[in-house]
Amino acid sequence: MNETLKYLQPDVVAQLATMELRARLVVEGFITGLHRSPYHGFSVEFTEHRQYMPGDEIKHIDWKAYAKTDRYYIKQFEEETNLKSYILMDASASMKYASKGQLSKIQYASYVAAALAYLMVQQRDAVGLTVYDEKVRMTMPPRATQSNLMQLLKELVNVIPSNKTGIAASLHQVAEQIKRRGLVIVLSDFFDDPANVITAFKHFRHKGNEVIVMQILDPLERSFAFGTDAIFRDVESQEELMTQPWHIQKAYQDSMRQFLENYKRECRENAIDYLLLDTSTPFDKALMEYLTKRRHMN
Secondary structure, eight states: OOTTGGGGSHHHHTTSSOHHHHHHHHHHHHHHHHTSTTSTTOOOOOSSEEEOOTTSOGGGBOHHHHHHHSSOEEEOOHHHHOOEEEEEEEOSGGGGOOOTTSOOHHHHHHHHHHHHHHHHHHTTOEEEEEEESSSEEEEEEEEOSHHHHHHHHHHHHTOOOOSOOOHHHHHHHHHHHOOSOOEEEEEEOOOSOHHHHHHHHHHHHHTTOEEEEEEEEOHHHHHOOOOSOEEEEOTTTOOEEEEOHHHHHHHHHHHHHHHHHHHHHHHHHTTOEEEEEETTSOTHHHHHHHHHHHHHHO
16 A cells, blocks of 8 residues: 555554644655546645636646646636635534444544645634533634634644534534534434434525534444444443344344435435445545535535
């Protein structure tokens, strides 16, 4: 594997010393991967330039860029690039879960959030962070500065899952707080009442925001391949249940499939982008989802 591309793998990134290093190397691996299949031909244009459009003033054409690419590019101005993005990360108790050999869901979500924020600031887009469980725990307003990015990464390091889940109420609160519409990215396992959560997604759309929903699960939460006798403990209520997983595996898989399909269908019907990830999924999938959305918003 290419040395840079290996940093798209969650288990490799988890071994790095700092959140800043994780974010930078994930983004560098992603950019390298864009030049290879299946992303060949997908260009990342980092903020200094955009393609010339009819009506643009000729004096703003960058002739050096034209000499290199044989295409006309306009020098981009700061106010043209400042999309506001809001990363909302679930830190409720269920996000602690990790099966053997996997990152916890909260670790995976924090690495996705860090890489997204790093990529956004590279593009001079403003990015903010909200962490929630039963209620909103902390909020950083979107800014496009390096100092804001460093503070955001620091906050991600300090997130510890706690309390019960209250996704819908927290998202409604955030939707009311957003004053300037932009791109909202929600990271969660969405283990809450789906109807209420979908209503909260719609709240963001009603206020004119674009929305990407990234549902993060552990691989075993999808397969239920636990094998022999097991004790299951609810991480929020601490209730315990003794069972033989293979007895109920098919019924569980059917229920989980319906649960996920419902979120996917409801998001599609409400013009919300939906991406299902598990904690073994390489990080380029999440970054590509964002970049494709960003491209369509230009």
